[in-house]
Amino acid sequence: MTQLAIAGGKPLRHAAFPHWPFWNHEEVAAVQAVVESGRWGALQGTEVQHFEAEFAAYHGAAHGIAVTNGTVALKLALTASGVGVGDEVIMPGYTFIATASAALEIGAVPVFADIDPQTYTLDPASVEACLTSRTRAIIPVHLGGRPADMDALMAMAERHHLVVIEDAAQAWGASWNGRMAGTLGHVAGFSFQSSKNITAGEGGMILTNDPDIGALARSLSNCGRQPDGVWYAHYVLGGNYRLSELPGAILRVQLRRYPDQLAQRQANAVYLEQALSEVPGITTLRADPRVTSNAYHILMLQYHPAAFGGASRERFLAALRAEGIEGIHGGYSLPAYRQPMLLAENFGLATPPLYSGVYPHKVDYRQVHCPVTDHVCDTEALWVRQSMLLAERQDMDDIAAAMMKIQSHSDELQE
Ligand SMILES: Cc1ncc(COP(=O)(O)O)c(C=O)c1O
Numbered sequence: 001m002t003q004l005a006i007a008g009g010k011p012l013r014h015a016a017f018p019h020w021p022f023w024n025h026e027e028v029a030a031v032q033a034v035v036e037s038g039r040w041g042a043l044q045g046t047e048v049q050h051f052e053a054e055f056a057a058y059h060g061a062a063h064g065i066a067v068t069n070g071t072v073a074l075k076l077a078l079t080a081s082g083v084g085v086g087d088e089v090i091m092p093g094y095t096f097i098a099t100a101s102a103a104l105e106i107g108a109v110p111v112f113a114d115i116d117p118q119t120y121t122l123d124p125a126s127v128e129a130c131l132t133s134r135t136r137a138i139i140p141v142h143l144g145g146r147p148a149d150m151d152a153l154m155a156m157a158e159r160h161h162l163v164v165i166e167d168a169a170q171a172w173g174a175s176w177n178g179r180m181a182g183t184l185g186h187v188a189g190f191s192f193q194s195s196k197n198i199t200a201g202e203g204g205m206i207l208t209n210d211p212d213i214g215a216l217a218r219s220l221s222n223c224g225r226q227p228d229g230v231w232y233a234h235y236v237l238g239g240n241y242r243l244s245e246l247p248g249a250i251l252r253v254q255l256r257r258y259p260d261q262l263a264q265r266q267a268n269a270v271y272l273e274q275a276l277s278e279v280p281g282i283t284t285l286r287a288d289p290r291v292t293s294n295a296y297h298i299l300m301l302q303y304h305p306a307a308f309g310g311a312s313r314e315r316f317l318a319a320l321r322a323e324g325i326e327g328i329h330g331g332y333s334l335p336a337y338r339q340p341m342l343l344a345e346n347f348g349l350a351t352p353p354l355y356s357g358v359y360p361h362k363v364d365y366r367q368v369h370c371p372v373t374d375h376v377c378d379t380e381a382l383w384v385r386q387s388m389l390l391a392e393r394q395d396m397d398d399i400a401a402a403m404m405k406i407q408s409h410s411d412e413l414q415e
Helices: 025-037 047-059 070-080 097-105 124-130 150-160 211-221 245-276 313-322 371-380 386-390 393-408
Strands: 063-067 088-092 109-113 135-138 163-167 187-191 204-208 282-284 291-293 298-303 381-385
Touching (some): 025 245, 047 245, 063 070, 063 211, 070 163, 070 204, 088 124, 097 109, 109 124, 124 150, 135 150, 150 163, 245 282, 245 386, 245 393, 298 371, 371 381
Parallel strands (some): 088 109, 163 187
Antiparallel strands (some): 187 204, 298 381
16 A cells, blocks of 8 residues: 555645735734825835834844845845946855846846855855956855855955845845844845745845945935935936835834744744754755854755655655645756856846946856756755744644655655
8 A cells, every 4th residue: 555645645734834924913004004194105104214224223234225126125235335337246056036137237247156065055165266357246145044154255255355245135134153144244135025034025125334335225226316415316327216115014014023933933943954854865954053043034955866766856845745745845946047048148238248348258158067056956955935934843743754754655756
């Protein structure tokens, strides 16, 4: 008789994991208050202003500038810190496309470095190998909420006079050596898009301790205005990237709830990692005492097919779903440098530097080779969604039990 649900056996679990976003009457009341106030824009109301101050204070940053999304936050952070046309920006190949598109949109050139196989964040040695005389910035991505090796990257940036823009899109409340993400580099971009641990459907935030970067980012987000300027005078090429009061009000509520949710995710992640240490073929990323807070937007696990009779990750995930464990998936299926947009150089009219002569080299992303990133995308990574970590401890037991069940009956995984 078969055991695995995918082979006709009984599923291990029937209950659903928590849905995301989490909301209650507080979000409803906050939105209602804004609607009834008639002050829907941040230029009229105070919700966004308060949220900026509260989010910056939570991270220990001096300046917070709320914007429409995380991609815009990165784009404005790059421009405000002096990165521009023809500058090379080193970033991990294992990231969401927005890290690269933010650079491309301002005419900079994404250069992809590999990740550390045990942290899934930038490998400083690979970054070092990418440095050229045109390198202007590094974007460490705190992927899944785990801070990158900021000791090594900041030291390298200092040696080579580079700007460090943290892609903290997934790292609210993360910290490294006790210092919060968003204050580790020169400037940072956060996201509040639907899947994120603090969300209003969309939204973004720039954090910095540098008053000049903060002032320029503010101006760029507000049509190039200046605080003491004439209203219809525009002093730099900016845009209207202001967040509106409705998401601002929701985000304030989400932030108030956040510390408790963060603690629950962290406790469940640590417990689940411990439980999974019993399962052959499933490993966890390296513990590092310098990661003093992991935001666990994603709990990253590693899948080793050899311990599952050679079954592919996709087959394993299908077996997991059949057992009633929904919400774990394989993450980015393509490295950023293998995205069709980059391979076909479909940059549109707005981004000519790769052709214009400003940048003297021919960039061919087909030549980029980051073996760890390739392996992690193709076969290894398992992503446990943050909302699963808001379940109870016995739900973590179910996840571990399902993986153990699949491993011990891996002969039934053959298609
Ligand atoms: C690593 C990373 N960078 C940048 C972004 C861009 O944020 P947004 O979707 O809010 O533009 C995201 C989120 O989607 C992300 O996960």
